[in-house]
Amino acid sequence: MTTWHASVATHVGGFALDLTIDGDSTPVALIGPNGSGKTTTLRAIAGAIAVERGSIRVGEHVLEHTDRGIHVPIEHRRVGYVPQGYGLFPHLTVQENVEFGLANSPDRYRVEDRRQRAGAVLSELGCAPLAERRVDRLSGGEQQRVALARALVLDPDLLLLDEPLAALDATRRRAVRHVLAERLEAFGRPAILVTHDVRDVIALGATVVALDGGQVIQKGSLEELRQSPASDFIAEFVGLA
Amino acid sequence: MMLGRTYRSPMVGLGVLFGVTLVGLLVLPFVALAVSTPVADLRAGAEHPLFAPALWLSLRTTLMSLSITVVLGTPLAWWLASSRSRTARVTEVLVDLPIVIPPAVVGVALLETFGRRGLAGPLLESFGVSVPFTGGAVVLAQVVVSSPFFVQAAANAFRKVEPDMLIVARTLGASPVVAFVRVALPIARPGLLVGASLAWARALGEFGATLLFAGNMPGRTQTMPLAIFSALESDVRLAVVFSLVLAAVGVVLLVAIRFAPMLRRSPARGAS
Incomplete structure (x- = not known):
């Protein structure tokens, strides 16, 4: 089972992020009020934001280690x-x-290979008939699945999803949530997602990490959070308030 | 906005009158230009010894200044669009400077910079380079007056590229350069084309700075606008013909600018 660890301290504008989170192949749901650092955390792990102090590891791969001067x-x-x-x-x-992504891959796929691989992932997500469409002609749910296909086709070690279902209407959200849960289970590797919806946590069987002001204020299973929510936001999120 | 039939205030009539007046003022001169030229004059104008060298010089120098503007201006515009620093905002204002300063002033300023006794003149002269009153001066004047139009349009076009898209491109294995070329450039392309067209049109029409900094030497520094100026002194009809040609080029550019945003590649291609 792949484990991962991220210990990140950095500043973005006037905002300070300082947290340590880790996990295994069970999805982790980042929750917290707006401006609590959820997206910043994902971007720092992705490598899009400079980390001032800390280390990030996924499986055997060290992606960031400021003390050892490592920045992948x-x-x-x-x-x-x-x-x-x-x-x-x-x-x-x-x-x-x-x-x-296949065109940038060091594996140097041939054109036909690329087409086939992309087509296969699109079919798995039920998007094969959309292949030749322009993306601005897609519904929200279709866009979500295409974006997921685009990330999955490269077989990443870690998947980062920022509010993957937020832009969808209620009925579509339920359907896509189901697809997402299925895909993540098949993916079988670590995934971190930002969400505002407790139903995502339930559907994905995710561990929850609650952020506030750029720090972790609570982590655990949904049940653990229900028993002693550390803030009003968490109580509201888990459905106690 | 479609609101259907709405109540019209009498003020609307006045607004329409004002609008029509202005449109008339904008269009009438070009109508006059077009109807005042017999076909025979057109041919005579095209065969005049000033015409071909001036047109050729204009095309050559403007294509050169446009190339310089695009090569130097694209990275600058990208930085202006993506940086939130105060330096970027100050630079943005500085880049706009030639738009608000009269071209004649730009010409004098260029002389004060590259002239024999100018700021950089002695240094250039020590390398045996003299810029004023050469083809290089024509290009330089065009770059200074026209590049702000490109940089401004390009920066606005680049602002439409969501930072998240570039992060995604990078996570998909693209280096910063590949992400820029394969994602940012294509998304910004319509705006870049509009900016390049505006800059080219401005360079083609450049008169004041060129006259002061490069002079008005037929075959060497006399571009089309300067040829019109010279022709006007001897033969008004000739000036009209020259003007008509420049106006036609302008109209073609305007049409190109209007339709550039529709030039987006249609991705609905067959699965070849």
């Missing part, structure tokens, strides 16, 4: 990232979006 650039971290709003490339088709 984003493109070599093997981390999949699905940002809020999905970040699909508007000038490319669905197929081209998913192939994007």
Whole structure:
């Protein structure tokens, strides 16, 4: 089982982030009020934000170790990232979006290989008929699945999902949540997601890490958080308030 | 905004009158220019010894200044769009300076910089380089007056590229350069084209700074606007023909600018 560890201290603008989180293949849900540092944490792990002090490890790979002067650039971290709003490339088709990473891969896939691999992942997510569509013609749920396919096609060691279901309406959210739970289980590797919805935590069987002011204020299973919520926000989140 | 039929205030009539007046003022001169030129004059104008060298010089120098503007301006615009530092905001204002300063002033300022007794003149002269009143001076004047238009449009275009998209591109294995070329540039392309067209149009029309800094020597520094100025002194009809050609180039550019945003590649291609 892959374990991971992230100990990150940094400043972004006037905001200070200082936390340590870790886990295994069980998904971790980052929760917390707006501005508590959830997205910043994901970006720091992805390597998009400079870490002033700390270390990040996924499995055997040390991605960041400030004391030892290690900083692996984003493109070599093997981390999949699905940002809020999905970040699909508007000038490319669905197929081209998913192939994007394969073209950069050191494995130097041939054109036909790329097409096949991308097509396979798209079919797994039920998006095969969308392959030649422009991404701005997709519904929110379709965009979400394409973004997931684009991240999964490279077989990342760690998957980072920033509010993957927030942009969807209630009925679609339920369907996509189901797809996401299935995919993450099949993925079988660590995943960290930011969410505002306790149903995501339940569906994914995730461990919860609650942030506030750039720090971890509580972590544990949903049950543990229910028994003694450390803040009003957490009580509200787990459905006690 | 479609609001259907709404109540119209009498003030609307006045607004329409004002608008029509201005549109008339903008369009009428070009109509006059077009109708006042018999076809025979056009041919005579095109065969005039000033015409071909001036047109050729204009095309050559503007393409050169546009290349310089795009090569130097694209990284600058990218930085202006992505940096939140105070230096970037100050730089942005500095870049806009030539837009608000009269071209004649730019010409004098360029002489004070590159002229024999200018700021950088003696240094250049020690290398045997003299800039004023050469083709290089024409290009330099064009770059100074036109590049702000490109940089401004390009920075606005780059602001439409969401930072998250670039992070995603990087997590998908793209180096910063590859992410820029494969994601940022294509997304910003319509805006970059508009900026380049505006800059080219401005360079093509450049007159004041060129006259003062590069002079008005036929075949060497006499671009089309300067040729119009010279022709006006001898033959008004000739000046009209020259003007018509420049106006036509401008109209083509305007159409190109209007349609550039629609030039987005249609990704609905066959699965070849």
